[in-house]
Amino acid sequence: VNVGILGGTFDPIHYGHLVAGEEARCALDLERVLFVPSARPPHKPDYAVSPPEARVEMVRMAIADNPCFELSTIDVDRPGFSYTVDTIALLQEQLGPQAKLYFILGEDALADLPTWHRPEKLLETCQLIAVNRPGYHSFSLRLLDRQLPGVEGRVHQVRIPELAIWSTELRGRVASGLSIRYLGPNAVHDYIHREGLYLNPEQPPHPPAA
Ligand code: ATP
Ligand code: MG
Numbered sequence: 001v002n003v004g005i006l007g008g009t010f011d012p013i014h015y016g017h018l019v020a021g022e023e024a025r026c027a028l029d030l031e032r033v034l035f036v037p038s039a040r041p042p043h044k045p046d047y048a049v050s051p052p053e054a055r056v057e058m059v060r061m062a063i064a065d066n067p068c069f070e071l072s073t074i075d076v077d078r079p080g081f082s083y084t085v086d087t088i089a090l091l092q093e094q095l096g097p098q099a100k101l102y103f104i105l106g107e108d109a110l111a112d113l114p115t116w117h118r119p120e121k122l123l124e125t126c127q128l129i130a131v132n133r134p135g136y137h138s139f140s141l142r143l144l145d146r147q148l149p150g151v152e153g154r155v156h157q158v159r160i161p162e163l164a165i166w167s168t169e170l171r172g173r174v175a176s177g178l179s180i181r182y183l184g185p186n187a188v189h190d191y192i193h194r195e196g197l198y199l200n201p202e203q204p205p206h207p208p209a210a
Contacts (some may be wrong), residue, residue, distance in 0.1 A: 002031035003095060005128065006104045007075070007084060009167065010055045012192060013062045016106075016133070016165040018069075023160040024104045024129040025068055033104070034072040034091070035059050040081045041136045049200055052076035054195060061187040066124035084118040088126050101126040102156075106133040109157070114147045124150075135165040176196035 006021050009191075013035075021033045037055045056073060063069035074090055075082045088101055095101075103126050110130045113119050130141075138165075145152040170180050174199055181189055192198060 001031040001098060001100060002029055002100050003091075004028070004030040004073075004102045004104050005036055005086065005088065005091060005126075006033055007036045007038060010035070010037045010059050010190055011050050011167050012055070012058050012170055012184060012197070014034045014163075014165045014167060014170060014188075018062060018066075018185075019160055020104060020106065021069060021133045023131060024158055025103070027158040028102055028129060029104060030068070030158060031209040032068045032070055034070050035063055036072045036075055036087060036091075038082070039075045039078065039176055050197060054191075054197060058191055061191060062185045064187075080173065085116075085118045085125065086210040088122065090123065095152075102129050103127070105130045106131055107136040107139040108133050110141075111136065111139055111144065113144065113151065119148055120150075123151060123154045130157050131160045132162060134162045136198060142195050143179070171198040171202065176200045 002025050002106050004021065006017065006024075008017060010017065013207065017035075021035065025033050037052060037059055039052065040049065046087060056071065056076060060071050063071060072091070072095070075087055084103065087100070088103065092099065092101060093106065104185065107130055110128065113122075132139075141152050141157065170183060173180050174192060180192070
């Protein structure tokens with residue numbers, strides 16, 4: 001069986017993520033798509049990321065009405081940060097050798113792949129499904145292949161209706177008192193307001209101690 005894996009910070013999850021998961025599922029005939037909230041992303045400082053419990057809860061609510069979407073807490077349940085290559089290996093163990101894994105990501109993330117931990121190993125262990133994202137139209141798989149030979153043959157590019165939605169933008173909107181309605185599921189919107197998430201503008205990095 002084909003299984004999709006959509007990793008992300010999901011702070012908060014929005015319609016861009018859900019459309020990416022659904023379009024990938026239909027295009028590659030995936031039996032299901034696992035949404036995997038990340039623990040502590042090394043590229044984002046701790047203070048800038050909401051607690052895992054909140055991000056997990058928002059994912060849970062956002063995918064509840066889609067029987068093909070599932071939550072996996074495999075990353076937040078393990079101590080420390082997990083690299084995608086390790087997450088995929090663990091999921092392969094959990095799901096068994098019959099499962100064919102496809103990692104779903106936006107072209108912004110795909111462009112960064114050469115900077116990831118062991119990208120060659122990742123490409124050996126799963127195939128990738130890359131979806132377009134506004135602002136990354138100049139992305140070229142051919143050019144990426146020069147940096148990471150072989151990547152071209154492991155990536156399925158799936159065109160999706162473009163949604164210019166970013167979690168960063170949603171957090172900024174809440175901090176500024178602007179509406180985020182209709183950019184993500186209502187239940188997520190209500191949760192954000194009920195829990196008072198994102199009310200404070202994001203802090204700049206701490207200055208180094210003198
Ligand atoms: P942030 O602004 O905090 O980085 P984000 O909106 O980029 O948030 P992430 O959790 O970083 O969300 O993204 C997880 C995955 O979903 C990434 O592979 C990203 O490329 C993809 N993705 C997120 N938003 C979209 C979108 N609007 N269209 C297509 N792919 C998306
Ligand atoms: Mg992002």
